[in-house]
Amino acid sequence: MSDSNETNKVSPDTKAGLEKALENRATREELVDRNILPDTHIAPSLMAARKELERSRLEDSLEGKLKNRPDPETLVKEGILNGEHALWGLFQFH
Secondary structure: OOOHHHHOOOOHHHHHHHHHHHHOOOOHHHHHHOOOOOOOOOOHHHHHHHHHHHHHHHHHHHHHHHHOOOOHHHHHHOOOOOHHHHHHHHHHHO
């Protein structure tokens, strides 16, 4: 059985590569600029709750807009749809 110190050893090449990667690692500001990290100043533990709240708000907004959209008959009367498209739209609404 091998010694535990031997299994924890890292080769010099691997260590040098990791050090170089860490030196070249992007800053938090760069990651925010590239839209990889969110631009927020809240605790990471609250991020999931914030995302869920935002999603819920968007769902509510979309639901309200869908409920208030005009039916196909109204769109035909206003000249937005022609009769052929209105028939297709009736199937989509019901």
